[in-house]
């Protein structure tokens with residue numbers, strides 16, 4: 107498949123199925139953000155809808171290929187939280203969930219014949235953003251899949267979806283792409299000095315999409331660096347700053363479910379770097395430009411203390427990831443309850459307050475090494 111970096115076995119498997127006209131009714135692309143789930147799903151739609159001869163598909167040049175690249179092919183419907191392609195308001199909104207209406211529209215369209223090509227595709231990004239009723243509606247369609255309609259779901263982790271839904275999909279686990287391949291992609295797509303290629307390839311942790319975005323967008327890189335600097339600076343910050351940061355992150359999370367992905371990843375990888383430095387194993391570090399700082403911090407802490415804290419980061423991430431699934435009441439209720447009576451927050455088992463509490467505990471409980479010159 108064109109433009110796919112890594113994931114060779116999965117790409118070949120999908121290519122063969124498309125060639126033989128034997129695509130499954132639903133595929134579940136699972137993996138971290140930026141690893142290539144959407145790219146692979148779109149390449150599959152291109153392979154199936156491309157009008158070039160079989161062995162040249164997807165050609166990337168025909169009308170169908172170009173329409174899919176721009177995500178406006180009549181037989182491709184994109185469904186995601188707060189955004190839906192083919193509508194005028196294709197801008198991200200504050201919505202955190204995939205509205206059930208979108209699933210209903212997709213179900214109706216799936217029952218119809220393709221408009222231009224041989225098949226219809228429904229790309230459901232971040233399927234974990236569906237509430238149970240939307241997932242149930244989708245499940246009904248997948249229980250009696252309409253011929254020539256294919257659902258392509260992307261998800262962070264299949265455990266965030268109902269097992270009944272997962273069982274109806276062919277699962278494709280996208281592993282992080284090996285570092286040399288990420289570095290090669292960076293060299294091919296951006297003119298960066300070798301040390302910057304190396305640094306970004308390490309920070310990417312196998313997410314090619316992330317690496318390419320970081321390499322080609324200065325704005326993305328600036329925002330990322332500011333976030334990373336502030337986060338790592340929390341190491342030496344007092345309660346006030348730590349709490350302020352937790353509150354700020356929780357508020358961003360209320361508006362955008364993806365807002366915590368990158369900060370939590372940076373926080374976890376930073377502390378893992380500190381642990382590796384403490385064990386004298388920093389050849390596996392992610393923040394290779396901050397090695398000296400990691401070693402200085404590691405000198406003040408014991409490896410068991412750092413690994414206990416890493417465990418707490420994982421726990422907080424798990425708790426927050428489970429947030430949407432347990433969502434039963436409007437977010438406002440939780441938020442208001444917390445403002446009126448902060449102590450009462452613990453009584454609410456789900457919702458944004460849960461994320462806020464998890465973040466407060468996480469940052470206040472972080473190790474406190476002294477600042478080093």
Ligand SMILES: [Zn+2]
Pocket residue numbers: 155156157158163164165166167168169170171172
């Ligand atoms: Zn084509």
